[in-house]
Amino acid sequence: MDDNYKYIHNICSNCSSRETVVLNEVDSESSILLTSDVQCLNNIHAKRLLCEHCGCISVRFSKDYSLDDFYKTKYITDEKVQDHFIISEKKLKSKHKYLQKKLFKNGLLNISKGTILEIACGKGDLIRQFSKDNTEWECWAIDPSINEKSFIKESEIRYIKDIFKHEYFEKNYFDIIIAHGLLNRAPVLDTLRQIGLCASKGALVSLEVMLLENSHCIPYIWDHTYMFTMRVFQYYLKSNGFEILEIENMGPSYHFMCKYSALEEEKYFIPGKLDYRLLEDTKSQYQQHVTWWESAFDTINIVLKKNEQICLFGAGMYSAILMSKLDNKNAVKYILDELKSGSFLNSIPIIDISDAKTICSNIVLLVRPEYLKLIINKLMENDINFTVINPEKVR
Numbered sequence: 118m119d120d121n122y123k124y125i126h127n128i129c130s131n132c133s134s135r136e137t138v139v140l141n142e143v144d145s146e147s148s149i150l151l152t153s154d155v156q157c158l159n160n161i162h163a164k165r166l167l168c169e170h171c172g173c174i175s176v177r178f179s180k181d182y183s184l185d186d187f188y189k190t191k192y193i194t195d196e197k198v199q200d201h202f203i204i205s206e207k208k209l210k211s212k213h214k215y216l217q218k219k220l221f222k223n224g225l226l227n228i229s230k231g232t233i234l235e236i237a238c239g240k241g242d243l244i245r246q247f248s249k250d251n252t253e254w255e256c257w258a259i260d261p262s263i264n265e266k267s268f269i270k271e272s273e274i275r276y277i278k279d280i281f282k283h284e285y286f287e288k289n290y291f292d293i294i295i296a297h298g299l300l301n302r303a304p305v306l307d308t309l310r311q312i313g314l315c316a317s318k319g320a321l322v323s324l325e326v327m328l329l330e331n332s333h334c335i336p337y338i339w340d341h342t343y344m345f346t347m348r349v350f351q352y353y354l355k356s357n358g359f360e361i362l363e364i365e366n367m368g369p370s371y372h373f374m375c376k377y378s379a380l381e382e383e384k385y386f387i388p389g390k391l392d393y394r395l396l397e398d399t400k401s402q403y404q405q406h407v408t409w410w411e412s413a414f415d416t417i418n419i420v421l422k423k424n425e426q427i428c429l430f431g432a433g434m435y436s437a438i439l440m441s442k443l444d445n446k447n448a449v450k451y452i453l454d455e456l457k458s459g460s461f462l463n464s465i466p467i468i469d470i471s472d473a474k475t476i477c478s479n480i481v482l483l484v485r486p487e488y489l490k491l492i493i494n495k496l497m498e499n500d501i502n503f504t505v506i507n508p509e510k511v512r
């Protein structure tokens with residue numbers, strides 16, 4: 118083992134406790150370190166820790182490696198690449214459009230003038246639309262990957278190109294704070310504390326997070342650096358002064374609409390030790406994902422004994438993880454994905470569903486379980502044969 122390992126301390130980066138256990142550790146020289154946008158991290162070592170004090174599963178990297186630069190320069194914010202689709206009314210919909218409609222058109226906001234901040238706004242589609250529809254509002258946005266050109270045109274939005282820090286903003290200033298997709302990439306307890314510092318008393322806070330229950334890929338993905346179960350997240354929210362108004366399961370992620378009730382001045386939450394039942398639940402959820410994948414790897418090996426080459430369905434994390442575990446790197450001939458057809462994943466051509474019948478056989482499905490039914494229906498409608506290797510739900 119390389120010397121770099123000694124630089125990775127087993128300290129929880131969420132609560133600083135040393136009561137941690139190592140779930141898995143990898144080295145980019147011998148393994149592939151995948152990110153959620155299906156890229157690879159190079160020249161690093163990483164450890165995934167479970168904190169037995171706060172219940173958070175977090176990732177620590179070797180030496181001074183930080184994902185901040187990755188987000189500023191390499192991270193792909195394209196909707197096609199991101200897991201930006203949700204299932205609603207049994208249909209696949211754009212997450213941005215759905216949230217926009219849900220947040221701003223259902224009467225949750227009945228004040229005509231106020232202040233709004235979107236943290237980790239990405240391309241800024243959500244805040245831009247809000248600003249157009251609500252011209253009286255003072256709109257702010259912060260994100261390390263902001264494209265200045267597109268924001269300059271929208272002069273009414275004040276933006277900051279950086280990682281979120283409460284110091285940029287006046288205390289208790291905002292009536293609405295949106296933080297979607299942030300709390301799995303930043304220390305969740307401290308980020309909630311900082312959001313609280315920026316929020317006015319009674320502010321609406323819209324949070325979108327991935328929870329361990331719905332994140333099968335977690336044992337193999339290295340940029341979702343903070344992960345927790347539903348119950349642990351609810352505990353974090355409550356302890357930080359956030360009252361949950363509404364929770365919605367959107368498939369890959371959950372949407373939480375909260376109201377911020379300020380904690381007593383400066384008495385910010387210092388977490389006590391988590392209830393052991395919540396910790397046991399976290400351990401069991403993680404183990405279920407590991408078992409799920411081991412079963413999928415076994416099944417693909419059986420399929421590959423019968424077929425020399427296969428086509429995979431979907432050019433996302435599930436296929437990337439599967440491919441990273443195949444001994445025969447030429448086993449996958451095509452990837453079928455109508456959203457990304459014409460491009461490549463690991464040099465393998467991505468083709469459209471309309472080409473599937475003519476140029477590929479042996480289509481293998483390993484997909485997010487929530488999407489399985491929809492995809493099966495679609496393939497059957499198009500008269501395409503396939504083999505499902507999704508393991509049955511463990512429980």
Ligand SMILES: [Zn+2]
Nearest residue numbers: 129132168171
């Ligand atoms: Zn911790």
